[in-house]
Amino acid sequence: MVKDRIIIIGSGIAGAATAYFLTRRGARNVVLLEKDKIAGAQSTGRNAAILRTMIPEPEINRLARESADFYHNPPEGFSDGPLVDSVGVYLAAKTEYTPTLNKWCDDNPEAKPERVSSKPIYEKIPILAPGLETAAYAADDGVLDIHAIFQGFLRGACREGAKLHLNCEFRGLEVADGCVRGVDTSDGFMEASKVVAANGAWISISSLFNGYSLPFTPYRRHLLVTEPLPEVNPRWPVIWIIGEEFYFRPESGGLLMSGCDSVKVSPEQGEIVEQAQLERIARKASFWLPSLSVAKVAKAWSGMRTFAPDEIFTIGADPRVQGLHWVAGLGGHGITCAPVVGTIAADSIIYGKSNHPAASGMAPDRLLR
Ligand SMILES: Cc1cc2nc3c(=O)[nH]c(=O)nc-3n(C[C@H](O)[C@H](O)[C@H](O)COP(=O)(O)OP(=O)(O)OC[C@H]3O[C@@H](n4cnc5c(N)ncnc54)[C@H](O)[C@@H]3O)c2cc1C
Known part of the structure; x- marks a missing residue:
């Protein structure tokens, strides 16, 4: 039994979605390790919960659109209620950023972004200052129910036999003769034939990976929510002003906002809230x-978005060590894209490869070249 064990390090959305799709492919000995006392409390529980399919990188854009289909039509039993509140998302631009927005729309024809003037934005949000000229609009995008999504993946995996070990910290990868042997943890050594690195920002701690690390970097970003405001209509769309690095959406009667700061940090600095950023x-x-x-x-709070140098997700088998897999560097789109990320990861772990057209561009070997 231990020989077939797949250990997933980290129980954020990357680990939970991978476990979910592994169990759907018949894996019965899946173990998630989580250093914290609850699962999903790091980036997965500290983000803006926006389903935004209009993403400039074509590969990630594709994952986002396919994942949105999953969220709009989840499998039977995945959740009790809807996973998306489709309030709509506008990527809005002032005159000087209109060419950037147009170029993005032209580069992503499959995304079919609806190009609109700023008029509907001002009709919906009359208190918005003038200056926006154009926008791309996705009517079905909006706000994700993170709790329902995360629980859907995690509970779905556990119903099929996956085990979650809380308060269990991964401390090192054990490799022998070019193959994964298992992991050292705060609870002792655990044998496994496959190990999946899905530990978010902590994946950047190279000493954990026995000489087989990959170059990931966490960046911290702040969010705040205002007190309830009578001017705010809870049905307002998400507004993302490109070039200005500012977005906002209704939340709890007020507004959730970010100034899109992006400061390189080490994982232990990921929760620090800086007054200057607020x-x-x-x-x-x-x-x-x-x-x-x-x-x-x-x-107000902060969280980490973790990137590979090319800012593309890293999903798949490590070419140096048999049995080591990566589901990492999900940056600022990890929740949106989790269904397809988990699918590509599980196919690669179980069948040795994923046939998804985006999979080869996300394979870890590119980071070693
Ligand atoms: C401010 C902000 C706003 C964002 N907004 C959005 C958004 O609107 N839409 C969207 O799609 N995405 C958004 N994101 C991105 C999204 O949150 C991330 O891409 C996603 O949560 C990454 O998930 P993860 O599972 O890789 O990491 P995490 O959720 O951080 O999970 C990693 C897990 O691994 C555990 N771990 C770490 N080290 C160890 C160890 N040694 N042993 C055991 N366990 C360990 C951690 O405790 C953690 O639970 C945002 C991120 C931030 C910070």
Whole structure:
């Protein structure tokens, strides 16, 4: 039995979605290791929950659109309610960024973004400051129910026999004769024939991987939610102002906002909240939403987005060590793309390869060249 064991390091969305699709392919000895006392509390529980399929990189764009289909039509029993609130997402641009937006639309014809003027945005959000000229609009995009999605993957995997070990920290990869032998953990050595690195920002700690690390870097980003505001309609769409690095959407009666900061950090710095970044968000908010400039902050936090140098996801088998797999570097789109990320990962782990057209471009060997 131990010989067939697949250990997944990390129980965020990457680990949970991989476990879900592994068990759907018949794997019965899947073990998720999580260093924290609860699962999904790191980037998976600290993000903006936006389903945004309009992503400039064509490969990730494709994953996002296919994953959105999963979220709009989840399998029977995945969740009790809808996973997406389709309030719509606008990528909006001032005149000087309109060519950038147009180029992106031209480069991603399969995405079929709807090109619109800024008029419908101002009709929906009359308090928005003037200056936006054009937008790309995705009516079906919107706000994800992160809890339902994460539980759908995790519970779905556990119903099929996957085991979740909480408070169990991965401390090193054991390799013998070019093959994975197992992992050292805070609970002792655990034997496995396959090990899946899905530990989010902590994947950047190269010493954990016995000389077989890959170059990932975590970047910290802040979010805040204002106190409830009478001006805010909870059915407002998500507005992402490109070039201005500012987005907002309704949340808990107020607005969730980000100034899109991106500061390189080590994983232990990932939860630090810097006052200067909150002030930066406030400055952008006072410019774009001047009537809300006195709004109070109800909650602010930060989280990590982790990238490979080319900012493309890394999914698949490590060419150096038999049995080592990566599901990593999901950057700022890990929740949106999780269904297809988990599918590609599980196919690669079980069948040795994924036939998905984007899989070869995401294979880890590119990072070794
Ligand atoms: C501010 C912000 C906004 C974002 N907004 C969006 C958005 O709107 N839409 C979207 O699609 N994406 C968004 N993202 C990105 C998304 O949150 C991530 O891509 C995704 O959560 C990454 O998931 P993960 O499973 O790789 O990492 P994580 O969720 O961090 O999971 C990794 C897990 O591994 C565990 N772990 C780490 N080290 C060890 C160890 N040694 N042993 C055992 N366990 C370990 C951690 O505790 C953690 O639970 C946002 C991210 C941030 C920070």
